[in-house]
Amino acid sequence: MAELNLLFKDRNVPGIENLDVYEAHGGYQGLKKALAMDRQAVIDDIKTSGLRGRGGAGFPTWIKWNGMPKNYDKPHYIICNADEGEPGTYKDRELMLKAAHTLVEGMIIAAYATHSIAGFVYIRGEYVQPAWQVRKAIDQAYKAGYLGKNILGVEGFNFDLYIQMGGGSYECGEESALMSSLMGERGNPRLKFPHAPLPVVEGVWKSPTLINNVETYCAATWIIANGGAEYAKYGTERSKGSKVMSVSGHVARPANFEIELGTPLMELIDMAGGVINGRLKAVIPGGSSVQIMTAEQCKKINLDYESCAANGTLLGSGGFMVFNDLTDVPLLMKRTAEFYMHESCGKCTPCREGTRWIFKILDRITSGAGREGDIELLLDVCSQVDGRSYCGLGDAAAWPIVGAIKAFRPEFEYWIANKRSPVGPRHVPPSPEVVNPLLALTAV
Amino acid sequence: MSMTSVSGGMREPLPAPAREYHFSEEAVAELENIVTHYPERKAACLPALWIAQREYGGYLTPTAIQEVADRLGLSMQEVEGVATFYTMYNLRPRGRHHLEVCTCLTCAVMGAYEVVHTLEHELGVGIGQTTKDGEFTLSEAECLDYCGAATVMQVGDKYFTNLTAGNVMNLIEELRKSPDYTPAKLADSIVKVHIAGSSETGGGSYKPEDLG
Numbered sequence: 001m002a003e004l005n006l007l008f009k010d011r012n013v014p015g016i017e018n019l020d021v022y023e024a025h026g027g028y029q030g031l032k033k034a035l036a037m038d039r040q041a042v043i044d045d046i047k048t049s050g051l052r053g054r055g056g057a058g059f060p061t062w063i064k065w066n067g068m069p070k071n072y073d074k075p076h077y078i079i080c081n082a083d084e085g086e087p088g089t090y091k092d093r094e095l096m097l098k099a100a101h102t103l104v105e106g107m108i109i110a111a112y113a114t115h116s117i118a119g120f121v122y123i124r125g126e127y128v129q130p131a132w133q134v135r136k137a138i139d140q141a142y143k144a145g146y147l148g149k150n151i152l153g154v155e156g157f158n159f160d161l162y163i164q165m166g167g168g169s170y171e172c173g174e175e176s177a178l179m180s181s182l183m184g185e186r187g188n189p190r191l192k193f194p195h196a197p198l199p200v201v202e203g204v205w206k207s208p209t210l211i212n213n214v215e216t217y218c219a220a221t222w223i224i225a226n227g228g229a230e231y232a233k234y235g236t237e238r239s240k241g242s243k244v245m246s247v248s249g250h251v252a253r254p255a256n257f258e259i260e261l262g263t264p265l266m267e268l269i270d271m272a273g274g275v276i277n278g279r280l281k282a283v284i285p286g287g288s289s290v291q292i293m294t295a296e297q298c299k300k301i302n303l304d305y306e307s308c309a310a311n312g313t314l315l316g317s318g319g320f321m322v323f324n325d326l327t328d329v330p331l332l333m334k335r336t337a338e339f340y341m342h343e344s345c346g347k348c349t350p351c352r353e354g355t356r357w358i359f360k361i362l363d364r365i366t367s368g369a370g371r372e373g374d375i376e377l378l379l380d381v382c383s384q385v386d387g388r389s390y391c392g393l394g395d396a397a398a399w400p401i402v403g404a405i406k407a408f409r410p411e412f413e414y415w416i417a418n419k420r421s422p423v424g425p426r427h428v429p430p431s432p433e434v435v436n437p438l439l440a441l442t443a444v
Numbered sequence: 445m446s447m448t449s450v451s452g453g454m455r456e457p458l459p460a461p462a463r464e465y466h467f468s469e470e471a472v473a474e475l476e477n478i479v480t481h482y483p484e485r486k487a488a489c490l491p492a493l494w495i496a497q498r499e500y501g502g503y504l505t506p507t508a509i510q511e512v513a514d515r516l517g518l519s520m521q522e523v524e525g526v527a528t529f530y531t532m533y534n535l536r537p538r539g540r541h542h543l544e545v546c547t548c549l550t551c552a553v554m555g556a557y558e559v560v561h562t563l564e565h566e567l568g569v570g571i572g573q574t575t576k577d578g579e580f581t582l583s584e585a586e587c588l589d590y591c592g593a594a595t596v597m598q599v600g601d602k603y604f605t606n607l608t609a610g611n612v613m614n615l616i617e618e619l620r621k622s623p624d625y626t627p628a629k630l631a632d633s634i635v636k637v638h639i640a641g642s643s644e645t646g647g648g649s650y651k652p653e654d655l656g
Contacts, residue, residue, distance in 0.1 A: 075483075087549045087587035120481075125532045126588055128601035128633050136643040162481040165634045167490055167530025170586065184482075184489030184516075186529040205483050248550040248591035255592055288549055288587075321550050321591070335552050339586055345529075 001302075003271060004234060004242045004260040007218045011098045017133055019140040022101040028146060030225030034109045035154050042113040046220060048228030050240030055081055055173075055213030056287065056317040058239075058305045061220070067200035068114040068208050076116035077203065078210040080107055080217055081178055082123040082134075085170035086287035087339060088319025091244040092214040094256045096123070096130035099218055100137035104161065106217030108146060109224050111159040114210050118160045122178055125166045134163060170343035174391050175211045177345065179204045188347045189391035215244055235261035239304035243315070247272040249322040265293075265301040269322060278324030282407070286316020288336050289396035291403025292329065312403070328423040329408040330415050333401055334362040340397035351394040354385035358401055365412060368419035375405060375412050465511055466499050475515060478638050485516050489526050492516055493533055494634045502627030503534035531586075538627050539574040541619050544585035544598040545607075551587075554594035558609035560584065566613055579620065600625025601633040 005011065015021040022028070034042050047062035068076060080103065084092040095103065107119050121138075123131045138161050141147045149158045164182055166172050172181045176190040182204055190196050203209020212220075219241060223231045231241045239261040245268055248254045252273025259268060265285060269275065280295045285303065291313040293301065301311045308315045323332070337359040346352045361378050364370055378401060386398035405412060414422040467475070478491045492515065496508040504527050506520075513523040527533045534542075543563065547556040560571070563582055567575050574581040590596045593605035597612075602625060604615055619625065636642045 084589050085587065087589070088591050090589045090591055093589060118481075124589075125530070125634065126598055126603075128630070128637065129603075131634075131637045132643065135637045139641055139643045142640065160481075162640075163638055164481075164490065165494065165637060166532075167493070168532035169530050181490065182487065183484070184487040184526065186525055205487075246592060248594060249553060254594075284549075319591070323553060327553055332549065332553065335547065335549060339548055342586055 001260050001263040002267065003257055005258050006222045006231075006234075006242045007095065007099060007102060007215065007244065008256070008258045011094075016098060017100060017136060019101060019137070019144060026225065027101055028105055030221045030223075031105050031108055031112075031146065032152065034112055034224050035152055035157070039113050039115065042109065042224060045224060045228040046113075049219075049223045049231035050228075050235070050238075051216065051219050051223060051231065052239070052305065053213055054215035054219065054243065054318070056086060056289070058315065061212065061216055064200060064210055064212065065110065065113055067198060068116075068210055069201070072115055074207045075118070075205075076114055076208045076210070077205075078107060078110050078114065078116045078119040078212075079178065079182065079204070080119070080121040080214055081173060081175060081211055082121050082127070082130075082214050083166050083169075083173040083178060084124060084127070084214070084317075085173040085343075086289065086317040086319050087336075088246060088248060088284060088287045088321045089317040090246045090248075091256050091318060093127060093130050095214050095218055095244070096127070097133050100130075100133040101141075102218045102221045103134065103214055104137045104141050105146070106219075106221040107161060108141075108151065108159060109220055110210060110212070110217060112151075112154075112157060114208075116210065117158060118162065120182055121161065121163050122172070122182055123163060123165055124172075125168050128165075131163060131165060138163070169345075170339075171345040171391075171393055174393065175199060177391065178211065179209065186345070188345050189393075191390065236302075236304045236306070238306055239315075243303065243318055245303065245318040245320045247320045247322065250276050250278065250324040250327075251322045252276050259303060261304040262307070263303050265298050265303055268303060268320060269298075272322070275322060275324050278326050280322065281325040281327055282323045282329065284313075284319070284321040284323075284400070286314045287319035288321075288339065289399060290314040290316045291399055292332075292407055294407050297407070312406075326423060328366075328421045329404055329411050330362065330366050331421065333404045334359070334366045336400050337362050337397070340393065344393060344397070348390040348394070350385045351389040351391075351397065354381055354389075354394065355397045357381050358385070358397060362401070365415050366421075368415075370412075370416035370419070372416065374416055375409070379405060463510065463514060464507055465514075466507070467495065467511060467515070468499065471495050471499050472515075474635055474639060479516075481638075486518050486522075489516060489518065489523060490530070491635065491638050493523070493527055494631050497533060498628050498631035498635060501537075502631065503537045534627060537574075539581040540579050540626055541599050542581045542583065542627055544583045544588075546585045546588040546594075546596045546598075548585075548587040550591040551594040551596060555608055556595040559595050559597070559607050559612050562609040562612055563616070566616070580616070600627070600630045 010016045010025050043065045051061040052058040151157045169187045171177045172187040177187040181187045199209045235241050244258045284292050305315050341355040341359040344351045344355045382398035385394045479488045492512045496512050500508040509523050513520045588596045595607045597604045
């Protein structure tokens with residue numbers, strides 16, 4: 001259980017963003033293997049691998065691929081959800097910068113398996129540099145005959161791949177809101193199954209649509225190239241393979257680490273060089289939407305879907321944020337609440353009103369104007385948003401607050417009783433001598 | 445009661461307002477190219493708004509929104525609805541540099557608010573305001589998702605990283621001399637990334653050494 005570079009195996013190879021270097025390192029072997037297999041055999045290999053969606057929900061990938069209709073009376077579309085918006089997560093950014101060919105190859109393999117005619121990489125508007133890498137990979141793939149008509153000589157396998165950039169909206173990372181945005185509308189979501197058809201039945205333009213995360217397609221490339229059984233050798237019983245964790249916060253070397261699922265949480269902190277400027281206080285292991293864990297709880301958690309859930313948090317997107325004991329948790333939660341309030345699409349009342357009230361109450365508490373009963377009020381508002389909103393953003397807004405109150409209730413009580421922070425006047429940034437592999441003042 | 449008094453004399457539709465179109469020929473060609481990616485014209489609404497943002501100097505005037513609506517066969521209200529939903533479409537002019545400082549979770553604990561306060565103090569503007577010389581507009585951004593390099597600021601199409609209260613003003617001085625990170629340049633880079641083959645023509649400000 002440790003660092004396991006499958007998707008990132010060629011991360012440091014100079015020139016890996018060029019097709020010839022990618023091919024020299026085994027690139028497009030996966031696609032060639034897939035084209036020699038039956039379409040169903042490709043899906044079965046994904047099933048053998050045990051791959052689960054890497055965007056945050058962890059849904060078994062083979063079920064989605066298999067759910068695409070086997071008849072082709074409507075055009076099939078595949079979408080890559082590259083609208084990485086979850087705070088704490090920057091894995092897709094690096095995957096697109098360093099492994100864009102892996103992504104493109106994975107989408108072509110998925111297109112073959114699901115007989116899709118067109119694909120869209122929906123990239124958040126702020127990710128312009130990663131988008132240009134994807135653009136380059138797509139252009140080179142067209143030139144080499146991996147995209148377009150009759151790909152690699154397979155009669156009738158036509159697939160076109162397009163990019164659409166977003167316009168700045170976290171909600172558009174939600175798959176149904178993404179579909180709305182792709183169709184040129186406001187990013188409002190739809191109801192989920194069973195109240196509405198699944199995207200694989202009726203997605204964009206009323207046609208079957210497969211949507212997966214960047215990391216999921218990259219993993220699919222590795223799986224088809226090396227075999228599903230190989231992938232299943234890694235990980236735990238129900239969490240197979242590797243996961244890219246984006247480590248940030250008060251650690252010496254924040255970076256993306258691809259780990260074997262099941263790796264103990266504390267080991268990931270060590271990989272990132274340990275906690276700086278204080279002792280470990282809290283970790284949010286899976287992006288801002290998951291519950292914050294105390295240092296004590298962290299010692300018991302392994303980074304896989306089951307262990308995280310059993311301990312009251314979630315593996316989520318893998319946005320792993322580490323906080324030292326100079327961090328004020330209610331202030332952190334106020335900023336989290338502000339994020340969800342800004343990003344709420346506004347369609348449904350519980351989320352639109354609830355996120356605003358959650359923020360207002362936390363703002364009041366952390367400005368020294370907190371009142372007796374505010375914590376109960378906060379929990380009450382959260383319970384009216386969680387599970388009652390049109391899409392998952394409502395749940396994602398409520399869970400971290402409820403989790404923070406559960407884990408750090410004394411801090412909230414201190415703020416209300418004493419009208420000041422229990423920790424100190426403000427957050428303390430790390431000292432400049434800290435070695436940071438991402439360091440640069442200039443552009444990235 | 446006659447029809448005239450009920451309808452107030454407005455039985456005939458009003459004449460359409462004059463349309464001023466600002467899209468260059470190149471922009472029209474780009475739009476028509478992007479429209480072919482989708483089964484419906486209206487689906488190109490987001491890319492079309494990026495083209496308009498570039499053509500109209502970095503922000504969407506009402507005329508810009510009307511032009512997009514006309515070119516896609518939508519109503520102005522529908523396009524305005526889309527333009528007002530997404531944060532990156534500017535509905536008011538911005539300075540030559542739009543400084544978007546992330547203050548979300550990790551950046552917040554890594555000194556983002558100190559960076560914002562330094563910029564407010566040194567540039568003499570508050571959040572959302574533009575300096576008198578039109579050079580800088582200061583905003584807070586929601587998570588830019590490069591948390592490992594906190595504190596992050598987006599200007600144009602680039603992320604500037606590892607910012608602190610101590611080093612951000614050095615970056616500001618470099619930006620004053622640079623032509624590359626304007627809102628119009630950002631829109632242009634985004635438009636071109638939609639076009640197949642554009643990476644070979646060197647479109648956009650992508651350079652191989654930009655890898656993170």
